[in-house]
Amino acid sequence: MNTGHFNNEHMEERLWEYIDGFSDPDDLPVVKSLIEENQSWREKYNELVEVNQLLHATELEEPSMRFTKNVMEEITRLHIAPAASSYINHRIIWGIGIFFIVLIVGFLVYGLGQIDWSASSDTSMLPVDIKNLDYSALFNNTYINIFMMINVVLGLMLLDKVLMNKRKKHYT
Amino acid sequence: MSTGSTDIEIISRVLNGEQHAYSELVERYKNYVFTLTLRFIKSREDAEEVAQDIFVKVYRSLADFKGTSKFSTWLYTVVYTTSITFLRKKKMEVHSLDDERTFELADSQDSGFRANQVEQKSKVNMVNQAIKLLSPDDAQVITLFYKAEQNLEEIAKILGLETNTVKVRLHRARARLKEKMETHFREEVKDIY
Numbered sequence: 001m002n003t004g005h006f007n008n009e010h011m012e013e014r015l016w017e018y019i020d021g022f023s024d025p026d027d028l029p030v031v032k033s034l035i036e037e038n039q040s041w042r043e044k045y046n047e048l049v050e051v052n053q054l055l056h057a058t059e060l061e062e063p064s065m066r067f068t069k070n071v072m073e074e075i076t077r078l079h080i081a082p083a084a085s086s087y088i089n090h091r092i093i094w095g096i097g098i099f100f101i102v103l104i105v106g107f108l109v110y111g112l113g114q115i116d117w118s119a120s121s122d123t124s125m126l127p128v129d130i131k132n133l134d135y136s137a138l139f140n141n142t143y144i145n146i147f148m149m150i151n152v153v154l155g156l157m158l159l160d161k162v163l164m165n166k167r168k169k170h171y172t
Numbered sequence: 173m174s175t176g177s178t179d180i181e182i183i184s185r186v187l188n189g190e191q192h193a194y195s196e197l198v199e200r201y202k203n204y205v206f207t208l209t210l211r212f213i214k215s216r217e218d219a220e221e222v223a224q225d226i227f228v229k230v231y232r233s234l235a236d237f238k239g240t241s242k243f244s245t246w247l248y249t250v251v252y253t254t255s256i257t258f259l260r261k262k263k264m265e266v267h268s269l270d271d272e273r274t275f276e277l278a279d280s281q282d283s284g285f286r287a288n289q290v291e292q293k294s295k296v297n298m299v300n301q302a303i304k305l306l307s308p309d310d311a312q313v314i315t316l317f318y319k320a321e322q323n324l325e326e327i328a329k330i331l332g333l334e335t336n337t338v339k340v341r342l343h344r345a346r347a348r349l350k351e352k353m354e355t356h357f358r359e360e361v362k363d364i365y
Contacts, residue, residue: 016346022339051350054295058296060206061203063203067224071228072194075194075231078231
């Protein structure tokens, strides 16, 4: 059995993992045999087991005798708020999302349809003279600004959803 | 902790209008919530007030509990966020895990503390006192793991961390607890370490 990487430096860490039940299945028999055969590991193990028992035996703090009564008095004046899911209509959210997706796809199809694909790849022969494009006129338009802002918000919402799902998956 | 009705049964009774059933949940978890709050807010009066607010807040949003995690995990998440918010509001210092000042402050508190606690006989009490000397982050993770019956994944959810980070934090917290015990309770730990 190779116990080379089970040096004394990580002894405590390995032993806590063993006690907590978090040991790697491959490490488990190695740690077990070290506890049985190596005196310093055995001594450290016994020491940590005692600390572990003491930690489990520690007592919780108690609030005042009136604690529960105070809470109950407080909640008699309150009502349980409706669940957030009950007032969020997912159909509306999906509807808005689909509307904007259709809008973006429409713009893309229209834009791509306007390109002269038969033109040469030479940039000087572009169907539109980029140098003469008036960007200020494009981005000063209120409707375009609103449209862009809504897309940014939708993009952020999508990112949030993706990250939340990722986090949920991680926990499960 | 699991005597009588389950948490889910009590919650559904409360949601069906049996408001008084909520007292069973409060009785069941008040010591856990108070202890965890006290790990952050050192004043018992403030901690008790915050703990009461936590139960009121949880009651108000009980309909949002979906049962995808243990009720206790959900409850302790509220404990954590409410305690942090309280500290921020009070502009008190929140000690982070790697903040060196945490230990300087703890050490300065120890000198007075030790004089009063030198006669401490029970090893369990000694561990309890040593936990109080830890930073809130360390004390919180130890309490959640050993007393609040939360596994690493659940603690990660409560604290908003990765599971591996919690594992490292737990290990470091125990190492610091050992340091505290060796420094401040030398006599009592003689036959342990």
